[in-house]
Amino acid sequence: MVTMAAAMSRLGTESAFQVLARAKALEAAGHSIINLGIGQPDFRTPAHIVEAACKALRDGHHGYTPANGIPELRAAIAADLHRRHGANVDPGNVVVMPGGKVTMFFACLMFGEPGAEILYPDPGFPIYASAINFSGAKGVPIPLREEDGFAFRAEEVLSRITPKSRLLIINSPANPTGGVSSKAEVDKLVAGLEKHPQVAVMSDEIYGEMLYDGREHVSLLNYPSLRDRLILLDGFSKTYAMTGWRLGYAVWPKDLVEPVTRLAINDHSCVNAAAQWAGIAALQGPRNEVESMVAAFAERRRVVIDELNALPGVRCVEPGGAFYAFPNVSRLGLPAKRIETGLLEEAGVATIAGTSFGAQGEGFIRISYANSVENIRAAMVRIRGWLDSQPKAAARG
DSSP states (O other): OOOOOGGGGGOOOOHHHHHHHHHHHHHHTTOOOEEOSSOOOSSOOOHHHHHHHHHHHHTTOOSOOOTTOOHHHHHHHHHHHHHHHOOOOOGGGEEEESSHHHHHHHHHHHHOOTTOEEEEEESOOHHHHHHHHHHTOEEEEEEOOGGGTTOOOHHHHHHTOOTTEEEEEEESSOTTTOOOOOHHHHHHHHHHHTTOTTOEEEEEOTTTTOBOTTOOOOOGGGOGGGTTTEEEEEESTTTTTOGGGOOEEEEOOHHHHHHHHHHHHHHTSOOOHHHHHHHHHHHHSOOHHHHHHHHHHHHHHHHHHHHHHTSTTOBOOOOOBTTEEOOBOGGGOSOHHHHHHHIIIIIOEEOEEGGGGOGGGTTBEEEEOOSOHHHHHHHHHHHHHHHHTSHHHHHHO
16 A cells, blocks of 8 residues: 555545535435525626626637736736735735635745644634644634634634744634634734734734625735735635636735745646636626625525524534534534534535534534525524434434
């Protein structure tokens, strides 16, 4: 038998894809499945974006592109960030990637090694912890609590920084909780970070255009004291329903652009040309479909929260952004993973156990409301039926 490197044993996964694969297998076997698991908009990519990719191919954009992205896309990204945040971004600091995960992985490889520490949210996107562990660094979880709406507490984050800390990862609006950190807490965090100039910050803002009830996105691009150590992660998959296009980007400090470009050359050479021209169309084209998608998510959010809070033994705080709810199911007396499995295998509803996002996720499951209102309501009927069939759930309802 071949012998793999020991580092492979430290590499985790993203359970949502495992659940998706099982859900597809059950569907193929004739079972009816409602998918509230995968974080993927159920809308089609807007037609003008698709046409831009087709035109790029017809026009002969078939070859390699610069490792950091075509200049036209990097300029369009900088202009879009100025439109949304009022921040001036040098296109030369923008590096285009095949999705957001590559930026996460590269940041952890760049700052993580044995003896180093990287702070990350818990519950949080599972690739954070996976990439940290793979790098050899020690992961330091930042607990996010239901009573805080799953927003971080600045003082608690700062208290976990040590001389070994190299990188801090934050995510708002957040996956898996939908939590949104307030400007007051972000202000406190940034002020406190001035005492820790050795700590780089990766701000995952992929859901920055999905906020509700008048909330405004607080981008770390707007804090000058961080700009020389800030990695701003964003992309196209959520806002423009482009998950399968694998197109993302990050704004890097000037001194880190060359090293991360080197990583890109070693890893994937470049992002495919047609997707990049589609990205330009997404940023520069009409926004009516984006606005319609966000409005639909807002309606679904209200439905899913009302429905979850009406279930026996379940409570759910209101998410401020993204398209996830993170209901508390601890009163059911069952491990989160058992609930995930039972709902999928016995009720035909795909969800994700909270423990897939960290130890703090026990007692919770993630519900993606990137599905129709009709399917959400039908799923809740199935969930209620499954809960009623569980002795502990029935007794505690």
